[in-house]
Amino acid sequence: MASPRSQRSQAETQGGRPKSRRPAKTKSGGTSADPAPQPAFDDILAQFRHEIERCDNSDQPTLFETLISRGVQMPSPKSLTDEELSSRLKEVIHALARFGVYLTSTDHLSDRQLYAALWTDVLHVPGPAATARGEPFFLDMVGSGFAEDIVNWLRYYADDESRALWQASFPDEPILPREKPPFDRDRHLPRPKAPRRPPPKKG
16 A cells, blocks of 8 residues: 555556645634644544545635646645755745644744645645635644554654543553653744733723
């Protein structure tokens, strides 16, 4: 069986739409400028199933197609030098933010790994309807529900409560010690602006 990251080339060869890891998830409330909270394991699986159903029944253009239509070039990662790729990644991240799509949980990935994941899998999902309503939409890079992402979530992002819940739910499964992610990107990523509060009424 092909890995999720290799399915794009097969889909193109067969004339179909590339399959995706589908890490996308919306943030509850959709108004805070803070990063999306890290969900419990059951929440990840529930959101993953919801996204599969939504994507499989959507005729909306994909995020990749939307970027292209807005003039954002999306060359293959193999065609770019490291310097070119980092610059292109920054442009893609800010272009996504301009139409309300934000990345989170990226600190375990190098620039090349992140751009490759976006180019190959992550952006090949229909654009979120939430952004049309002015709500932010988060692409969580460890939110796909695949085993690799669950391991990385537990290793780098999950808080003590979430790690304890996961361990209690799966006592026979080993859990890696928490580590500091190898990169420092998330805190510099674009985030939605907090809504302005109306001034208090006088008297």
